[in-house]
Amino acid sequence: MENGFSSPRSESFPAGLRVLVVDDDPTWLKILEKMLKKCAYDVTTCHLAREALNLLRERKDGYDIVISDVNMPDMDGFKLLEHVGLEMDLPVIMMSVDGETSKVMKGVQHGACDYLLKPIRMKELRNIWQHVFRKKIHEIRDIEHENIDIIQMSRNGSDLSDDGHMYCGEDYNSKKRKDFDKNDDKDFGDHSTKKHRVVWSVDLHQKFVKAVNQIGFDKVGPKKILDLMNVQWLTRENVASHLQKYRLYLSRLQKENDLKASFGGIKHSDFPPKDPAASYGHQSSISLNQNDVANGYQFCGSNFIAQDADTKNHEGDLKIVSEMTEIKRTLTADVSDPQKARSSQSFGHSFASLETEASYPAFDSTNPPEFSWSENTETQVKKELKPHLQLEDGYSQLPPHGPQHQIQMNQLQSDPAVTSVLSLTGRDISGSIETKPLFTEFKSKHASHVSPTESAIDTFPVQTKSQLINHQSFEPISTVISSTKPQGFNLSITDLESSQRNLTLASDPNFAPINEDLTVWLQGDYYSMNFGQSIDLIDYDDPGFLAEVPFYFYDPLTADFQCPIDSTTECPIVDQGLFIA
């Protein structure tokens, strides 16, 4: 392990670890916040998954780790987990009062780096920094490996046909890109942006997927993708690691489908509620599963588009509008669930009223490779579905005006740029209001000491890395978030709400079935598979950069990074002395 993690804050690591806690239970949120603060972590709380995603997108490098409950009204915790993993590549810890093996397994499958059972003990929370650290180490290692490859290749001056990684001439270009990347940089001095990680925004990811599909999944390689994407500041390595994750994701989906088939543990009562206003996230994830199993759909995107007519509004965010409407009608014909059929009615309507983005990937007539690598012979994906594959998570650039419910949909996956606007109106967050008005009451009561203002989210102050225990400044922040519970919003979006909940990874509808050889990704150490390969963040050209790497990483050779703190003690600053680099 190389050294050079030095930074002013490294001595105090893991103090100041920036944790985002997401839980719909206000009591737990309150308790967890306290516990985490006791560990000298920097805590932000959130009641809803969507809020959490907004926060994460708004402040791309603002958090180090996310802790989320599995069951939430607006979005399945597992879905949130996937989003975070893909977009922000942060470690996510799941928690639940339910410790059923199947759930835990599901968490791991979706990429959770840990699964905690409630009630959660202090010692468990004290240890969460290890996940952050581990991930960083793996990333560094990956970068090093990449480095070695590059050096070797430039020495050999020969083609490497490993995944189309590097070609002699282009090597120079990618190096140039790296230099550009390095110079044009994020702010080294400011600890709040120390991560230098590439955040795969909706747009970016969409470009990525577009490129992948254009090239053909089996022929794809980071270099080719990068060239197609034509994003100046992105490096081949960024793309490579993202590609790895993408593949993993797909393979996980594949496995999930296989597992589901063999599991049989999914209860039917958890399936899509007849009452669209039912608001429990776990149900939506299971409904997803059911749909997968039921129709053997391998295409994630098509699954959701087909199965979850509920997701119509989500789809409303998608850039492909007219075709969707059509396809939707086609697909819903296949779906037997009456609820879906019903909601498909408004689907087309909601689409019609949406503006569309210009970039409508015109892949519909092409890409036989996409189908060739489908391992699922029983897939009923039709050609018309292809456009869906190109669709990004419904990240949309929809204008802030527009029907309220649509804005709400958008908020789920909105581009950070519009987040702040959407967040104003989008505080009518969950249709859970309709079914559980009581909960909003609870929550607003709990936040009694902060006035829930319209601008609460928008004016959310940037969490400073100001050390350890600035509880005082955090209280308002976290309670601002927790207090922005819609006050009795009366949403007429019961369907929409359930559709949001049904969003799964088909928020990445373009994730297609994976290749056989991708199963190789599934082996090996889970952590390194999922988290160890993202090398987006760092420009590895200059060894000096390591000095500027996130503040809280320090040279493990000199530091004792065991967590020796006795769980019965306070988590005092004093103990941080052990972490001095």
Place this chain on the structure above:
Amino acid sequence: MVGTDLRQQLNNYIQSMRDQGILDNQFQSVQALKTEENPHFVLETVTGFCNDADNGIAQMTRYLEGPVVDFTNLTGLSHFLRGSSSSIGGIRMALACRDLRRASEANNKQGCIEGMARLKHEYNSLKEGLNNISQIERQMIGNAQRGRQ
């Protein structure tokens, strides 16, 4: 000294609740989170929990007593309350919630009715205990504040 007596009283009371199995270790963990800057922490948490639980149980009753039982929402809400009650250490109530949830998942109306009854019973014990604890807590805080004046 009054302060010590109250504290002792509180501890004894909590211990008796633990002996009855109404509370588990978690309650102490919550107590441990109380700080000088926030002496009301336990009170706030308990109050918040009771509000959620009151409302939740009322809501679940509605789900159960409707013309058609809303099992889905009942399942979700019972899960929610299981989490909540476990947060303050209300272990028996949490277990009752768990069982109610199972009955609800199985669309078992009779099971839900029984489960609901049991849940209410457990909640009432817990609530009573928590109210008593809160009372003592308030007294202690009041004393401490007066002592400072």
